[in-house]
Amino acid sequence: MAGSIALSGTQISYIGNDCREIPEYIGKTYGHFAKRLDLSFNQLRSLSGLNMFPELEELIVDNNQIGNDVRLPKLPHLHTLTLNKNQISFGTHLLGNEACPNQLVSPDKDEDDYQRYRYFVLHKLPQLKFLDTRKVSRLEALEAQARGEYMKVVKPKRDGASSEANVDSNPLPYTPLPRGSRDARNHRGLFTKCRYVYYGKHSEGNRFIRNDQL
Known part of the structure; x- marks a missing residue:
């Protein structure tokens, strides 16, 4: 089934039709005079068929599936090629x-x-x-x-992850408490005297305790 084509002078737009290759009828119908071809938002994996556009000056193939194996035919007048958001x-x-x-x-x-x-x-x-x-x-x-x-x-992969990283592969929500105090089943209490005096809003401790931990 043919998709929607927009024609404006020598500009051809075939956008958002989910085609995997350039339809042959577009090249046969418009290729001999088209100077700008917009094929954005399709599923193109190749650009075969562009040889039917010998007068092409601008080609836009944004948002497709073009990869490293893309091949462009000789287009002597082409000066602008747009390949944003592909797989290159x-x-x-x-x-x-x-x-x-x-x-x-x-x-x-x-x-x-x-x-x-x-x-x-x-x-x-x-x-x-x-x-x-x-x-x-x-x-x-x-x-x-x-x-x-x-x-x-080429950046080296981090194969040698530390034992600490392995322990926290499924980390618990952040808490300022020591590791031994994070698990309610492994609670460790401590009772002692402290010379620190609490001064309300100026307490340094308040800076590190979130609302959901109060």
Whole structure:
């Protein structure tokens, strides 16, 4: 069943139709004149069929299932390619793809990680003029050409977890009490004298006790 197509001059939009490949009839009908093709929010796993769009200048395939095995035909006029939120990793750990370090969802990533990612992508795609909305500088392109292939970031896995971490694999809710006092079945009491004097709201102890523990 054919999905919904929006046509505006040389711009073709085929959005949100859950197709796994580019329908052949779109290429046959519009491919000879289309300059902008938007295939966002589908289930595309490949871009086969793009050879039917020889005049294409801009291609948008955000929010699909495109992976590392994607293959692009020769598109001599293409100047803008948008691949946000796909499954591209480039074998390492564009926006919304695993390949792109994103501090919003990966707090351990920083600007250095992102710059290494740019060098690696620019090494793979040396003709790019923009990456993630940022213009590729001449120095960046030279650095990518010289060292880009070595910019994969591989971090060691933490195989040797401590015994403490293993004990707390299913941690109890936070409590300031000692470990031996957390289990009601293993209660340990202590009675002694203390020289500390309580001064109400100025008590340091109040800073560490939550309402649900009062």
